Amino acid sequence: MDKQRIGILGGTFDPPHIGHLMMAQEAVEQCKLDKVWFMPSASPPHKKMNGVTAGNDRIEMVKRTIDDVEGFKLSLIEFEREGPSYTVDTMKELKEKHPDIEFFFIIGGDSVEALHTWDRIDQLVEIITFIGIKRPGHEFESPYLDKIIAIETPLIGISSTMLRERFRHNKNTKYYVTDEVREYVEVNRLYDKR
Template structure:
């Protein structure tokens, strides 16, 4: 089975994430996409993150109606901070029959040389890159890089958290089930 790994903080997950994932599953040979909730991205500050189990639950709520999507907590029990190459090595050992690809935005793709063992990542795994505005992919770092033109919305989790703090609506930015849970749990206030 071809599985795309969509890594992220998902703090919180929003419709932009879902649109990208849906576009990629429909325009690639992937059978499933796993939303890999990262407990801590080594390139981002941890202080603004909601607890990883709460973020995982929000992802589960957001994708529950799509059988091609799965929420993954695989990095929760791995050493922190999480490095993509270590997660992939672990997944290959645990699921030797699966073929894994990494899904990322072109902004992250341009930062790839800063990642741990990025040469190994490029050599062993296919990278599915969705282009973001202001981050064109002018040169591919490997032959296994596939560039996709996914629809882009100028939405960020940072903006959504700010809206919540200011007691403003996040309707249409995140799924209704996620809004209800965030509101009931008083997240991001």
């Protein structure tokens, strides 16, 4: 029996936006994935957590983003253990819990080029395959190119940083995030003070 092919899309998701949805959907189609698990990071080692929205709010925004999307699921594995969330530890745990699944880790082009800085990257590339999202007309530079499936998606220049700024200054966020996320952010005033 063929193993199920699951993509993991990790991130802070502060907030999740349509660029995340597009990355996940293109990975499903181009790499023939069965599902994508959205995995919010509890304590990303490369980011200072002061200034990051509370975990329960980020989880709720991801739920609202993917709630009605077939094949997209929320994974809280990084919230279920203590300490910094290193991808290599998370993927080892997932592979132990789900030996019948082949995992792929979906990352943007900037992350591809920073892979050499990831904790225990040489172990990580031996246990999973990366799906790297290319910007049109841009080739990856990485010592791990043989461990990456490169796919192209339409260029969407949206970042969570830019969205937080737009929310803070009451600028348009329609079509950048789902209506459910926009309503949640506005009702809870998540980005008013930062």
